[in-house]
Structures are given as C-alpha cells and as structure tokens.
Amino acid sequence: QVHLVQSGAEVKKPGASVTVSCKASGYRFTDAFIHWVRQAPGQGLEWVGRINPNSGGTYYGQKFQGRVTMTRDTSISTAYMELNRVISDDTAIYYCATQQHNGDHFEDWGQGTLVSISS
Amino acid sequence: EIVLTQSPATLALSPGERATLSCRASQNVTSYLAWYQQKPAQAPRLLIYDASNRATGIPARFIGNGSGTDFTLTISSLEPEDFAVYYCQQRNNWPVTWTFGQGTKVEIK
Numbered sequence: 001q002v003h004l005v006q007s008g009a010e011v012k013k014p015g016a017s018v019t020v021s022c023k024a025s026g027y028r029f030t031d032a033f034i035h036w037v038r039q040a041p042g043q044g045l046e047w048v049g050r051i052n053p054n055s056g057g058t059y060y061g062q063k064f065q066g067r068v069t070m071t072r073d074t075s076i077s078t079a080y081m082e083l084n085r086v087i088s089d090d091t092a093i094y095y096c097a098t099q100q101h102n103g104d105h106f107e108d109w110g111q112g113t114l115v116s117i118s119s
Numbered sequence: 120e121i122v123l124t125q126s127p128a129t130l131a132l133s134p135g136e137r138a139t140l141s142c143r144a145s146q147n148v149t150s151y152l153a154w155y156q157q158k159p160a161q162a163p164r165l166l167i168y169d170a171s172n173r174a175t176g177i178p179a180r181f182i183g184n185g186s187g188t189d190f191t192l193t194i195s196s197l198e199p200e201d202f203a204v205y206y207c208q209q210r211n212n213w214p215v216t217w218t219f220g221q222g223t224k225v226e227i228k
C-alpha cells in the first residue's frame with residue numbers, strides 16, 4: 001500500500017525560502033514519478049512540477065521556473081520541494097502525488113502541507 | 120498550452136439523482152484525461168484515468184466518457200458521500216506540463 005507522508009506546516013516571511021518533504025513507502029521509490037500540486041485557500045488545484053526519483057530529472061510549471069527546485073534522496077525514499085523568494089500568493093496547501101510510468105494521472109497523494117506566508 | 124474548462128461551476132442535486140459533469144479541452148488530448156474527487160480538508164482522490172477507467176476501489180456509479188476535446192463524468196445515482204468538488208486533469212505534450220480544470224462543486228439541493 002502506497003503511503004506518502006509530508007512534513008509539517010510552515011510559516012514564512014515574504015522573501016524567505018520553504019522546503020517541504022514527502023516520504024514514500026509501500027513501493028520502490030524509483031518506480032514512480034513524484035509531482036507537487038498546490039491549492040490556495042478556497043481555490044482549485046495548480047500543478048507545480050515533477051521529479052523523476054530515478055534520474056533526478058525535473059519538469060516545472062512556467063509560473064514557478066527559477067523559484068522552485070525539486071530534489072530527492074533515494075536512500076530514504078524522500079522527495080523535496082524548495083520554493084524560494086516566497087510571496088503571500090504562495091500561501092497554499094502543497095501536496096505530493098505519484099505518477100506511475102504507464103500513466104499521466106496522479107495515483108496516490110500525500111496528506112498535504114500548509115505553507116503560510118505572512119509578514 | 121491546453122486549457123481545461125469545466126462546467127457547470129456548481130451543480131445542486133439531491134441524493135439519488137444523476138450528476139453529469141463536463142470537461143472541455145482547448146486542444147485534442149486523445150484519451151489521456153483523469154478525474155479527481157476532493158472533499159473538504161482532504162487530499163484529492165483519483166476516480167477515473169484514461170477518460171473511462173475507474174481507479175482501484177471506485178464504485179461503478181462513477182462513469183467517465185469522452186475523447187478528443189469533450190469529456191464527461193457521470194455519477195449515476197448520487198450517494199451522500201459524493202457531494203464534493205470534482206476536477207479533470209490532463210498532460211500537455213509541449214511544454215511538458217500537467218493541467219487541472221477549475222473544478223465543479225456538486226452540492227446538496
């Protein structure tokens with residue numbers, strides 16, 4: 001059974017950096033891509049980017065290019081998303097989710113991490 | 120980049136009624152479209168992938184159809200637990216990105 005456990009809530013000031021982690025279990029970590037999706041309060045879902053845990057290769061949404069970095073540590077089956085120079089509009093719940101190699105959809109989701117940006 | 124437009128924004132129905140949700144793509148996405156359900160304070164849950172395949176454990180009352188640019192999610196007979204927000208999603212080939220529709224809220228009438 002796939003299980004994605006994310007790190008706890010974060011409160012940051014504008015201009016700071018925030019890192020959210022996503023620890024995977026129940027499958028071989030390198031067998032599925034990890035995506036990050038965010039949801040601002042009362043809003044819909046927004047795709048942030050994807051990392052290939054096997055190669056480290058990434059795709060980022062254009063809106064986040066230059067501000068987001070996705071990495072992974074295969075030794076502990078954990079993916080990371082770092083967002084730099086945060087602004088109030090970055091306040092959202094950030095989810096990690098898996099994508100199997102034979103599909104384009106998100107199978108399993110983490111519980112979400114609330115990132116709040118406030119001065 | 121492909122844009123997904125969902126309609127209606129809100130659907131007010133009673134338990135037992137049929138719900139029909141629409142997702143229209145701005146370009147042909149063949150059949151690579153997925154649907155998710157999200158309840159308050161919960162992560163989204165995959166319902167349908169590749170336009171018409173139910174994910175593991177999803178009841179048969181959830182039916183996905185369509186191809187090309189027009190897709191529908193039908194809930195044949197609404198159960199109390201089905202009142203939620205539903206999102207469609209697809210992948211763009213170039214640039215390689217993933218996109219969600221803006222969501223349809225199914226609420227109790």
